[in-house]
Amino acid sequence: MSKLFKSPKALVILTLALGAFVLSVAGGALGKEFNGGFLGAPIAHIQLPAEPVFADELFPGFKLTNTIVATWLTIVLVAVLAFLATRRMTEVPTGLQNMFEALIEFFSNLAASIAGPENGRRFLPLTLTIFIFIVTSNWLGILPGFGTIGRIETAEEVIHHAEDAGTDLAGVNLQVFDGDGAVGILSLGSIRTEEITAKRFKEAEEEGVHLVEDGKQVGILVPFLRSANTDVNTTLAIAIVAMFMVHFWAFRSLGIAGHVGKFLNFRGGPVALFVGLLEIIGEFARLISFTFRLFGNIFAGEVLLIAMAFLLPLIGIIPFLGLELFVGMIQAFIFSILTLVFAALASTGHDTEHH
Amino acid sequence: MFSALGINLAWLITQLIGFIVLFVILHKLLYKPILRMMDQRSARIRESLETAERVRTEAQSSREEMQQQIEAARAEGRQLVAEARDVADRFREEETAKAKAEIESEKARAEQNIQRERDAAIEDLRREFAGLAITAAERVVRRSLDEESHRKLIADVMEEAASAARKN
DSSP states (O other): OHHHHHOHHHHHHHHHHHHHHHHHHHHSHHHHTTTOOSSOOOOOOOOSSOOBSSSSOSBTTBOOBHHHHHHHHHHHHHHHHHHHHHHTOOSSOOHHHHHHHHHHHHHHHHHHHHHHHHHHHHHHHHHHHHHHHHHHHHHHHTSTTTTTEEEEEEHHHHHHHHHHHTOOGGGOEEEEEESSOSEEEOOTTGGGSOOEEHHHHHHHHHHTOOSSOTTEEEEEEEESOOOGGGSHHHHHHHHHHHHHHHHHHHHHHHHHHHHHHHHSOOTTHHHHHHHHHHHHHHHHHHHHHHHHHHHHHHHHHHHHHHHHHHHSTTTTHHHHHHHHHHHHHHHHHHHHHHHHHHHHHHHSOHHHHHO | OHHHHTOOHHHHHHHHHHHHHHHHHHIIIIIHHHHHHHHHHHHHHHHHHHHHHHHHHHHHHHHHHHHHHHHHHHHHHHHHHHHHHHHHHHHHHHHHHHHHHHHHHHHHHHHHHHHHHHHHHHHHHHHHHHHHHHHHHHHHHHHOOOHHHHHHHHHHHHHHHHHHHHHO
């Protein structure tokens, strides 16, 4: 310890870290109570459904959401990486090729050990795609720019939508943005401006009072990009594909009668019939748990990052970024491995288990 | 319930399409070439391992063969040496026997010669005695002595001859 204090480099780093910490506390939500809060980001508008990127419908009846944009960004990124990795393949792999080979080999061995060599090869592409898509979109989702850059939806529009949806205006927080442009950034320091509830704004407008000075506008930020798996549609889509393929493979290896017989078992008596019906419920439970495990983890991670940026700007977010990297990978791994396990279980008949 | 969660059929289908598109892209662009490459590589590795094993066994067998050949050559050499020694022994024995025989025959011849010379000497001596006897007889005749002096004379002569022979 004493050695540490003697080294000038360590001393500088320690001082900087301490300064950053003090700055974070003073500039964050805690400092705001004492007239500080000059660094904090506001608690962003958090909602479960993905927000449309454009106010207007892209096609009739279809609004492009920010999670769809993020999904396609992920797809393009992964496709480009895959293209670069396999463009010039060499016998001795290097770089991207090596990385993808290591990944594929890892999953290939895993699939072979869970489902056997033949089935493992069959299940491998889906398992890998699930893993690659989820991990890439999760890691993209914690990059700066996700959730912080977007179009500003003006207070009038927000109030209009809220009234249409029947939500309580007192529960909708509006933020104040500099300038009157259509694009806004949730920047550090915007915590200082008072948050205005939609209810208060509406009452003030009706009384003819302007709550903010000219050159500022009130509204909410609709981010252009939002982590793909914070949308139930995305996770449900993957879950549907996974469960569909699980049953497809089960039909192929057991035959239609063999697979249906597991759920509608008339030959084994009433108990077997009841167990079969429970199995049907179990299949739906798997679909739902697939969907909400991933969605819940990633959504909660986003909220956690927002909360930490609010409480301790600058440094509070750093350990949680690491945590989100970990969670993002673990969730991808769980999703793909469960798919593999379900597929392996469904493709081996109950007959083999009983005898 | 669905709209509160943000579930919307159009969005769901969009995400489904996105995922399936990604699946197809990755299948074509990533899994196929990389799995092919990995299979190729493992096949090649297996092949080279087999080749190495084969080479190793070949080397082993050729080493054994060489060892056998060396062993055979050594045995042959040993045999040759033994044979040579045999031949030499036999030759020596033969030579010794021959030499011995020669010596033997030489000796026999020498003995024969000696015998013959001794015989000849005896013969000579006898002839000399006869001459002496004749001489003695001539003297006797000339002097005509009695029997006793006769005998004495012969004995003298004999004595004389014997001492002469002994001197020789």
